[in-house]
């Protein structure tokens with residue numbers, strides 16, 4: 001029997017990233033670090049991008065120790081010219097850019113009636129504007145090449161409203177990332193550039209550790225676990241398969257998708 005499966009590479013081969021090159025913003029710790037390791041272990045060359053140079057260098061060194069081609073680059077995602085220069089450096093170094101992971105982001109708990117314009121702008125600037133600048137700079141290179149995989153880190157907070165903490169700016173920024181992903185996906189689909197996002201639930205990283213330092217924060221964790229069907233936070237390793245899938249040929253017919261990895265949180 002012959003059908004349209006014939007001629008495709010064996011399935012695990014289609015998950016491999018050999019010959020692909022990419023960057024991960026906010027790659028210096030947490031989820032971005034996990035994404036950088038996952039892409040590298042799957043065969044890609046990875047530029048680790050962070051606003052804190054020492055973090056990027058540490059992770060690039062970890063990758064090199066595993067035999068992965070890696071670069072440490074410093075860029076603040078809120079500065080479009082720095083993001084553009086970062087992309088140009090990757091292309092100059094490796095000749096191509098096939099994977100762009102726009103992951104840098106910050107958390108914030110502020111009651112809306114207390115929020116200052118500066119609070120609001122800072123979260124939107126890093127979490128949403130920064131994703132656009134990264135996607136635009138990568139998209140320009142990928143559209144010219146006729147192929148590329150853009151992966152944005154959104155959050156379950158882009159689809160649900162977390163409780164009991166108040167985080168309107170964060171939730172709004174992540175809803176923006178999901179719809180930006182869908183908008184760019186539609187715009188670029190016919191020219192070979194796929195744009196998807198990953199929406200983690202609560203994940204054990206510094207971002208969450210910082211937020212739960214306060215007694216109030218510590219009180220919230222049991223409540224988060226009660227609201228999560230799986231009863232636990234994600235480990236960074238729980239998210240690594242999603243980024244490899246979206247970066248690989250195995251997902252080439254998927255675009256504009258929000259891949260939710262939240263232990264079931266958004267089901268209830």
Ligand SMILES: NC(=O)c1ccc[n+]([C@@H]2O[C@H](COP(=O)([O-])OP(=O)(O)OC[C@H]3O[C@@H](n4cnc5c(N)ncnc54)[C@H](O)[C@@H]3O)[C@@H](O)[C@H]2O)c1
Nearest residue numbers: 026028029030031051076077104105155202203205206207
């Ligand atoms: N941890 C969670 O529970 C969780 C859940 C859902 C989504 N997310 C999202 O995942 C992403 C990563 O979160 P994390 O928990 O790994 O955070 P993290 O704070 O552990 O790491 C974020 C990294 O981004 C870098 N960064 C911050 N601002 C930057 C900027 N302007 N330019 C470049 N780099 C910058 C930081 O230096 C840091 O290395 C964020 O977008 C976050 O919103 C996190």
